[in-house]
Structures are given as structure tokens and as C-alpha cells.
Amino acid sequence: MNDPKTPQSLFGPRVRLAPSPTGWFHVGNARTGLFNYLFARKTGGTFVLRVEDTDKERSKKEYEENMLEGLKWLGVEWDEGPEKDGSFGPYHQSDRIEIYKEYLSQLLEEGKAYYCFCTPEELEAQREDMIARGMPPKYSGKCRDLPENTVKEYLAQGKPSVIRLKMPKKVIKFNDIIRGEVEFNLDLIGDTVIAKSLDEPLYNFAVVIDDYLMKITHVIRGEDHISNTPKQIVIQELLGLPTPNYAHLPMILGPDRSKLSSRHGAMGLNEYKKMGYLPEAMNNFLAFLGWHPLGDKEIFNLEELIDKFDLNRVQKGGAIFEIKRLDWFNAQHLKTLSVDQLFDKIGEYIKTFSKTPKILDNYSPEYIKKVIELETPRLTKLSDFLEFSEFFFQENIDYPKEYLKWKTMEEIEIPTSLKDCLAVLEKIPEKEFNKAKIETSFYNFISESYLYKKDKGRLLWPLRVALSGKKASPGPFEIAEILGKEESIKRVNFALSKLNS
Numbered sequence: 001m002n003d004p005k006t007p008q009s010l011f012g013p014r015v016r017l018a019p020s021p022t023g024w025f026h027v028g029n030a031r032t033g034l035f036n037y038l039f040a041r042k043t044g045g046t047f048v049l050r051v052e053d054t055d056k057e058r059s060k061k062e063y064e065e066n067m068l069e070g071l072k073w074l075g076v077e078w079d080e081g082p083e084k085d086g087s088f089g090p091y092h093q094s095d096r097i098e099i100y101k102e103y104l105s106q107l108l109e110e111g112k113a114y115y116c117f118c119t120p121e122e123l124e125a126q127r128e129d130m131i132a133r134g135m136p137p138k139y140s141g142k143c144r145d146l147p148e149n150t151v152k153e154y155l156a157q158g159k160p161s162v163i164r165l166k167m168p169k170k171v172i173k174f175n176d177i178i179r180g181e182v183e184f185n186l187d188l189i190g191d192t193v194i195a196k197s198l199d200e201p202l203y204n205f206a207v208v209i210d211d212y213l214m215k216i217t218h219v220i221r222g223e224d225h226i227s228n229t230p231k232q233i234v235i236q237e238l239l240g241l242p243t244p245n246y247a248h249l250p251m252i253l254g255p256d257r258s259k260l261s262s263r264h265g266a267m268g269l270n271e272y273k274k275m276g277y278l279p280e281a282m283n284n285f286l287a288f289l290g291w292h293p294l295g296d297k298e299i300f301n302l303e304e305l306i307d308k309f310d311l312n313r314v315q316k317g318g319a320i321f322e323i324k325r326l327d328w329f330n331a332q333h334l335k336t337l338s339v340d341q342l343f344d345k346i347g348e349y350i351k352t353f354s355k356t357p358k359i360l361d362n363y364s365p366e367y368i369k370k371v372i373e374l375e376t377p378r379l380t381k382l383s384d385f386l387e388f389s390e391f392f393f394q395e396n397i398d399y400p401k402e403y404l405k406w407k408t409m410e411e412i413e414i415p416t417s418l419k420d421c422l423a424v425l426e427k428i429p430e431k432e433f434n435k436a437k438i439e440t441s442f443y444n445f446i447s448e449s450y451l452y453k454k455d456k457g458r459l460l461w462p463l464r465v466a467l468s469g470k471k472a473s474p475g476p477f478e479i480a481e482i483l484g485k486e487e488s489i490k491r492v493n494f495a496l497s498k499l500n501s
């Protein structure tokens with residue numbers, strides 16, 4: 001079997017992620033990247049990263065950096081592209097302008113493309129005319145057959161122009177790995193613009209040349225590009241280039257089935273990292289946006305995803321993005337980590353993102369690991385850790401004194417309960433101050449009291465709040481063990497003093 005981590009097989013499939021750095025790297029790009037990566041690793045192929053930065057105004061270096069950072073965070077490693085040598089570069093489209101120019105010139109010379117000098121006003125008038133005649137709007141073809149001399153003259157005069165493809169009147173059919181046979185009538189598309197000038201190719205043109213020269217065998221991308229595919233196939237045909245295999249991934253939709261947006265909780269990938277999600281969980285979640293392996297198992301790490309991945313099992317219908325599902329994946333992945341792994345990840349997270357990064361500095365790793373062990377079952381994200389367990393790391397906790405009141409109690413009854421707690425705690429020898437011993441001591445005490453036997457919350461609720469300062473927390477015995485005898489007693493005394501104030 002192929003080692004899935006072996007990069008760069010000479011003969012396997014070649015796939016690519018071709019993002020435009022015109023915005024923050026988002027979940028859509030990340031999902032496409034992941035599917036390409038899984039396919040490449042599964043098949044012993046090569047995963048190419050190509051930066052489609054021909055749009056000079058909108059492309060920004062910081063967006064590109066954000067994209068590389070996002071892929072690295074996920075562990076979706078590319079074999080060729082920025083920061084990686086490969087034999088098919090350069091991997092930035094902005095460095096390939098001369099290459100596109102050659103192919104554009106060829107199409108122009110062969111009369112398969114032409115200069116169009118129509119002004120925006122003319123184009124708008126043509127559009128309105130077509131709509132008025134009940135026809136789908138497309139370019140009228142006005143400049144298709146301009147005499148060569150006129151073209152030369154206009155170009156010499158510097159008349160604004162674009163380059164259009166002479167779209168053949170025919171139906172293009174292709175077999176999409178996910179969607180089956182797809183058909184487009186080119187007549188409905190019209191003479192599409194493929195470049196603003198010889199030096200400014202547009203997406204549909206540049207992508208064809210790059211996919212060809214980079215020997216891409218499978219184009220795996222979002223369904224939003226399916227209407228571009230016939231245009232790209234025509235360009236391939238006109239230049240005599242081979243057509244790669246296509247696989248259009250289903251759209252990612254919000255729970256209301258509309259196009260995914262920030263309204264549904266979708267944001268730049270980096271934000272998920274900041275929110276405390278694990279890359280393993282993110283990959284698992286993204287992989288399930290449109291794909292599902294055979295069987296019921298749902299929690300997979302990257303290696304397992306590679307092993308199970310099958311492009312033929314990708315669904316056609318839209319994939320619903322639910323942040324709750326990501327939370328679930330994250331909580332499950334957190335549970336698969338050892339205390340030591342969690343210790344590293346939580347420490348790193350707090351150092352990078354917490355407003356109080358020093359909070360853990362005064363505590364021993366053993367103490368922190370005990371807290372981690374206690375809190376893991378309740379964690380959804382790394383960020384929950386401090387929120388849930390801050391009270392373990394604060395010398396002086398504070399809270400509204402009403403919190404101490406159990407539902408069947410009057411406020412004046414609380415001091416008695418707290419004093420009883422103190423008496424029990426004090427009797428436990430320091431050396432035996434562990435959960436089991438604390439628990440038995442309290443239950444023995446409860447069994448001797450009619451009032452507490454009837455309602456143990458009268459004793460244990462004020463104790464738990466005194467120790468944690470929270471209405472919701474793990475149980476009081478676990479907390480007391482970690483805090484230790486001295487600190488537990490100090491906190492109960494503090495609660496008592498609050499009631500007197």
C-alpha cells in the first residue's frame with residue numbers, strides 16, 4: 001500500500017487548490033483544500049497550491065499569508081506551491097503573465113478570439129435590447145468580425161478594449177465525478193471575455209492554461225464554478241489541450257439552506273482557531289460537509305480520513321453547515337486527547353489568545369493537569385477551560401452572596417451550613433484530603449442530621465459555591481481535593497465573611 005504521507009508521486013493524479021487571495025481564508029476554501037488533499041494522499045498523487053492573484057486591486061499579501069497559515073494549521077500540506085519547490089512553477093498567477101500572453105496571442109492569431117471595443121454604455125444598451133426582446137442577455141457579437149485594419153487602428157489609438165472568445169454554437173457535455181453528466185448550451189453563454197488585455201488574462205482563461213501546464217488531472221472545486229466549466233472546456237478545445245476530470249463539490253449552506261454567510265456563524269478559518277477549536281475537529285467537520293464514509297463511525301483523525309476518503313461518495317445536495325455540529329466534533333476530539341496533550345494545547349492556547357496569559361504561571365503542572373482532568377468532560381472548546389476553571393487559578397474569588405443560597409433555604413440559614421462544612425473539612429487529616437475521603441466524611445455527617453438527610457443540598461450547595469464561586473461547576477468534593485485543605489477552608493471562611501458584610 002502507498003504510504004499516504006509520501007508526497008509527489010510522479011505518475012499519480014495531480015490536483016490543486018487555486019484560491020484567490022482577495023479575502024480571509026474561509027471554510028469553503030478550507031473544505032475544497034481538504035478534499036483535494038485527501039484525494040491526493042489517498043491516491044498517492046500530488047497536491048498543488050496555486051495562488052490566483054491576477055486581480056491586482058483585490059489581491060493582498062496578508063490574505064495569502066492567512067491562507068497559508070490556515071492550511072498549515074489544518075495540516076493540509078501541499079506538495080508544490082508557495083514555499084515549496086516544484087517543477088511546474090511559478091505558482092503565483094501574477095508571475096505567469098508572459099505564459100498566458102503566448103496562448104492569448106495564439107487564439108487571436110487563429111481568429112478564435114477577438115478584440116472587442118464596445119463601451120460599457122453600448123454593452124448595457126445591447127443587454128436591455130435583448131431582455132426587451134425576451135432573449136437571455138449575452139454579448140451581441142458586434143466586434144466579432146471587425147476588419148483587421150480597424151482593429152489595428154483602434155488599438156493604435158489606444159481605444160479601450162477587451163479580448164473575447166469566439167464561442168462556438170454547440171452543446172458542451174462533461175462527466176462530473178460527483179454530478180454525473182452535465183450539459184451546457186454555449187449559445188446561451190455568448191462570446192465571453194477572457195482577458196482585459198494581453199497582459200491581463202481573466203480567471204477562466206488563466207485557469208485553463210495553468211491546469212494544463214501544471215498537469216492537473218482532477219479539478220476538484222466548489223459547485224459555484226460549474227457554470228465556468230463549459231467555458232474552460234471550450235478554451236481547452238480551441239487550444240487543443242486535454243480536458244481534466246471534474247468533480248464539483250456541493251455548496252455549503254446555512255441551516256436555513258441559504259448560501260453560507262457569517263450570519264450562520266461562518267467566518268475566516270483563523271477565527272475558529274481563536275475560538276478554541278482543534279484543527280483535528282475542524283478537518284473532521286469539514287470532511288463531513290458533503291462526504292460520509294461507510295459505517296457509523298464519525299470521529300476521524302486526518303490519517304483515518306485519508307484512508308477512508310472516496311470522491312465517489314461525495315453527495316450532490318448542499319451540505320449544511322451547523323456550528324453545533326462543529327462543537328460536537330470538537331468536544332469528541334478533546335476527549336480523545338491525553339491529559340498531557342491537553343495540557344500542551346490548553347497552555348499554548350492561553351498563551352496565544354487569553355487576555356490573562358499569565359494566569360497559569362503560579363501553579364504546578366500537576367495542579368493544572370488535575371484541573372484539566374476534572375474539566376475535560378465539560379469542555380467544548382479550548383477556550384472553555386479558563387472560563388470554567390478560572391476559580392482554580394485565582395487567589396481571591398468573588399461572587400454575589402445570593403449564589404450561596406440553596407433553593408429550600410432562607411438566607412439566615414446559610415452560615416450554619418457553612419460552619420458545618422468547616423467542621424467537617426477541618427476534621428479530615430491533611431494527608432487524606434482526597435475526593436473519596438472528603439465525600440465519605442460529608443455523607444457520614446449528612447446521615448447524622450435529620451435536616452441534611454432530607455435535603456443534602458442545604459449543606460452541599462453552599463459548600464460548592466463557596467469553593468467555586470459559581471452556580472454551575474463540577475462537584476464540591478472533586479474541587480476541594482484539587483484546592484487542598486487549607487485553600488478549601490479559606491474559601492468557606494470567606495463565604496462566611498461575605499454573609500456578615
Ligand code: GLU
Pocket residue numbers: 017018019020052203207220221222225
Ligand atoms: N480562483 C478561483 C477561486 O478562488 C479558483 C476556482 C477553481 O478552482 O478553478 O474560486
